[in-house]
Amino acid sequence: MIGSVWLWVGFALFILAMLALDLGTFHRKAHVVSFKEAFGWTATWITLALLFNLGVWHFAGAAKGLEFFTGYVIEKSLSLDNVFVFALIFSYFAVPPAWQHKVLFWGILGALIMRLAMIGAGVALISRFNWVLYFFGVFLIFTGIKMAFRQSERIHPEHNPVVRCFRKLVPVTRAYKGDNFVVRERGRWLATPLLVVLVCIEATDLMFATDSIPAIFAVTLDPFIVYTSNVFAILGLRSLYFVLAGALAQFYYLKLGLGGVLAFVGVKMLLAHTAWTIDTLPALLAVASILTASVIASVVRRRRERREQVRRHPLLNHSLTNPSRFRISKRTAVVPR
Secondary structure, three states: OOOOHHHHHHHHHHHHHHHHHHHHHHOOOOOOOOHHHHHHHHHHHHHHHHHHHHHHHHHHOHHHHHHHHHHHHHHHHHHHHHHHHHHHHHHHOOOOHHHHHHHHHHHHHHHHHHHHHHHHHHHHHHHHOOHHHHHHHHHHHHHHHHHHHOOOOOOOHHHOHHHHHHHHHOOEOOOOOOOOOEEEEOOEEEEOHHHHHHHHHHHHHHHHHHHHHHHHOOOOOOHHHHHHHHHHHHHOHHHHHHHHOOOHHHOOOHHHHHHHHHHHHHHHHHOOOOOOOOOHHHHHHHHHHHHHHHHHHHHHHHHHHHHHHHHHOHHHHHHHHOHHHEEEOOOOOEEEO
């Protein structure tokens, strides 16, 4: 069933229909995506992924179903790093919130095409040269360690070689022209800064794909499972951005957790053909445990910092516990009544 051409065609038609419904119906006009709307779409994509997982489980067996779910969890967790970088890019280019959804839509559509090509190339390489699997394993361990201990750094899109090359080759207008990627002025077509943002988003996703795609090869080499789990993780990325962009910085240990996931997956890949091979279910439990621990540790740290902040500002502490005794002055300062 997994190798059926019609299954690939049917899945592609389903994805295209959902994307057309998304952009053509629900987001035809540019608008600021509210938290409620973004949360609804996030829940929708997660539900569709789980329903698809049930279908794989029913028609292809429990092993394939577990492979899809494990791959989806890994890809979904690694996509959280994309959200933070997308927020930095939008902030750097001062993209109005109403236009961000359109940029992410076309950016993710391009990512689907790029990842299909990368997955096909990866499967072909591993099938012909088994040693590539060990190369991916070492690469993931190195990347995981680097991510875990990397300090917070600012993203400088103007230094991106793809963006710099694009600006040299393509004339770009000085200001945004609505939500248009290209405009016609004085008889010639010009790119707008919004198209530069889209190019930057695509280049960023390509960079992250070099981590996430090798990671799922540690779970399965089935091209259909690899691609569909990637697709469902990416399609929910747009709505997840609008849900988490403002709060992601509060998860202090998320990068440490994601680095741990990559390193673990790399180890699993290196042990694939040994007596210490790690099965899919234990791998899923390990990935879930690492991510859960990073989130819990982040929440504990955040609460400890809040208590410390309240301890250092007793007036703020008293105002929070006895709000009726305080009023807001014209200068928005908290003062006693």
